[in-house]
Amino acid sequence: MILLEVHNRIIEELLTTQIETFLRKEKLVEIKTDVVDFDGALYHITSSRDKPFNVSIKLKFYRDIEQYGTDEVLRREYGDLLVTPLEGYNVTLSLDFNNQLPKGDTNEAWLPLVRKIAMLKRNCFAAVFEKYFEFQSKQEPTTGNHKRAVIHYRDDETMYVDASSDRVIVIFSTVFKDADDNIIGRVFMEEFKERRRQFQQAPQVIVSYRTPPEELKDMPDARTGDNIGYLTFVLFPRHTKAAARDNTINLIHTLRNYFHYHIKCCKAHLHAHMRHKTNEFLRRLQLARPEVKKNFRRGATNAAGDAPAGLE
DSSP, X not given: OOOOOSSOHHHXXXXXXXXXXXXXXXXXXXXXXXXXXXXXXXXXXXXOSSSOEEEEEEOTXXXXXXXXXXXXXXXXXXXXXXXXXXXXXXXXXXXXXXTTSOOOSSGGGTHHHHXXXXXXXHHHHHHHHHHHHHHHHTXXXXXXXXXXXXXXXXXXXXEEEEEOSXXXXXXXXXXXXXXXXXXXXHHHHHHHHHHTTTOTTSOEEEEEESSOOGGGTTOTTOOOSTTEEEEEEEEOHHHHSTTTHHHHHHHHTTHHHHHHHHHXXXXXXXXXXXXXXXXXXXXXXXXXXXXXXXXXXXXXXXXXXXXXXXXX
């Protein structure tokens, strides 16, 4: 299966092109564009010869994650690149090529910065997971010190994060809007469980259909229905320790997009296979069709005026 990229490729390519043009001392192309990413994330990108390269992001769920220290994480990651957000957006980064571009003769000096800017949405998400990873590493009890994080990352889907002294639990609710998605999605969800038998280091996966898992019984907003599914990931200390947490965050925050992306890929593969089989059946029917023999009436003549052979 394909792992989705954690960064936004469009931002990375636009910024790389602008930096390379600047380093060649050529005239910069003026850019003013909007980019839509997964989870309804909206980017606004501007750049010109006389102004810095600006990237702004708007997240519908930013207020949900802001309370978990998103601003502190962004200041840690981007420092002076953070500026006052553009009106209507939650975060804005501004890169001045003259003063803020890392020095170096090769692109290795500035490529890490480009990748970091392209990971803006990921770093917004990171604050939630880092907070609860810290709760777990300090072995704090589940009561009194914190409450469960509830992130409405889509209009009808929610992510829940909670921690105890020995684990962090991440629950994704998802909606299957199509009957075929529901069937294929359940197959994929069960596959998550089966794969752990082969990879013992993988997180424990719990699948729930129609009704919320036990951890959400006290949540009145947890949805129920025939097209509702819940994926619960149990992250142990080996997944949340300092050496592994960045990779864990990269993978877990893209889980919902990864899941539905592969449902669509599976449907596309099935449709392509069905079209191929249909064409194959039509070809075989064409080959099996008997030849039609022409019958000449008695007294008929050909183009030369002669009677056909056998009728003379």
